[in-house]
Amino acid sequence: MPSTTGPAQPGRAPACADAAERTVPAGYRAVFAVPEFRWVFAAHLLSSLGVVVCELALTLLVFDLTDSPLLSALTFALGLLPYVVGGTLLSAVADRYPARTVLVVCDVLCALAAAGMVVPGTPIALLLFLRCATAAIAPVFAGTRAGTLGDILGDGELFVLGRSVIRIVNQGAQLAGFAAGGMLLAVVPPRAVLAITACTFVGSAVLLRLGTRVRPARDTAHGALLGASLAGTRRLLADRRIRALLLLTWLPPTFVVVPEALLIPYGDLLGTGPAGVGLLLCAMPIGAITAETLAGTFLSPRARTRLTFPMGLFAVLPSLGFALRPSLGGAVLLLVLTGTGISYNFGVDRWFVSSVPDELLGQAMTVMQAGRMTIMGLGMSLAGVAAAYAPLQVVMPAAGVVGSACVLAVIFEVRRTAADGPRRTRLPAAGGAAGPT
Secondary structure, eight states, X not given: OXXXXXXXXTBOOHHHHHHHHHTSOOSHHHHHTSHHHHHHHHHHHHHHHHHHHXXXXXXXXXXXXXXXXXXXXXXXXXXXXXXXXXXXXXXXXXXXXXXXXXXXXXXXXXXXXXXXXXXXXXXXXXXXXXXXXXXXXXXXXXXXXXXXXXXXXXXXXXXXXXHHHHHHHHHHHHHHHHHHHHHHHHHXXXXXXXXXXXXXXHHHHHHHHHHSOXXXXXXXXOSOHXXXXXXXXXXXXXXXXXXXXXXXXXXXXXXXXXXXXXXXXXXXXXXXXXXXXXXXXXXHXXXXXXXXXXXXXXXXXXXXXXXXXXXXXXXXXXXXXXXXXXXXXXXXXXXHHHHHGGGGHHHHHHHHHHHSOXXXXXXXXXXXXXXXXXXXXXXXXXXXXXXXXXXXXXXXXHHHHHHHHXXXXXXXXXXXXXXXXXXXXXXXXXXXGOOOO
């Protein structure tokens, strides 16, 4: 039976936490030295690949059944829109129940949804509903997992690097998932691929069940789940420091996805063909993975934190280059540079987890993830609408202009609220190297 760890201790003095953090070896090797994190990493890798392949297979299945580009596009869009539902109405789940239970149940529900998509004769409406269900579950799962990382790795350097590993997996899953899904769909029907994705969710649930410890719920309050979720979200958004950090997390991706959402029509404008479009779609994740890995490996925690504001602003600037209608090579370079801006998250993660009350950590991470995905979906939608009325070489750089102004305003607000945080510092997980028993 896995051992049970007690709740975090928010009263620890920051100086003590910093001193303990300096004893932790730097770099990703120190994160993977924690056995429990290796189980979480393996489960996340498996489920992330399953999510990407599921999206691809279900989109193709809906198109095969309906021959409708609109419904197939809607299927893909439904991967983002329900995030706001799970992130607001269900966010309290992340702290109301033991984390391991929440993670395993979320994976099982996603596996059941994928299995329901496999059943022959499933109506299109039910397929879309199942897609919405998995998307609504996703922010609860992501927020609970992020809170669990705080328990496993502490709030210091290891937590920041652990979050970095999760982002690298997310970006890598886009590349590997689309490649693997494309190869699978070339030889087997979509329903068979969906059956495989159901197995990946089951595998993730098993890894989390066997490899993570039992931890009590952070928030032991009773009452209606919906009311607690809304009250917790209001409490987070009412805090000026937390609100500023949430906006800093949300706004750069909102403008970064504008050129990404228009890559297919831009590739058509250049006449690059499918191979060129594929190269454009891979450029941003490649830049993100490269920057994230180099920053986490070679930069000190202080250097990464000092890069937060410059990289957050830099992320939206390369889109200005599309005003010159660059060639395929120039567009790829701009997108790679855009992807490097993801490294600004190192500092934001550190500040955010230090500012959130311990009993709301899981809910705060859920709101962060849900808000990011929802506002990214909104950015993609607005980009499509704008491209219907203006040339691409106007819409894409306009995102850089508006984005720069918005990000600068948020940076100013984050700097003004710096005196408000940190609110708490949890004990570093120096003993987290002990894996499940």
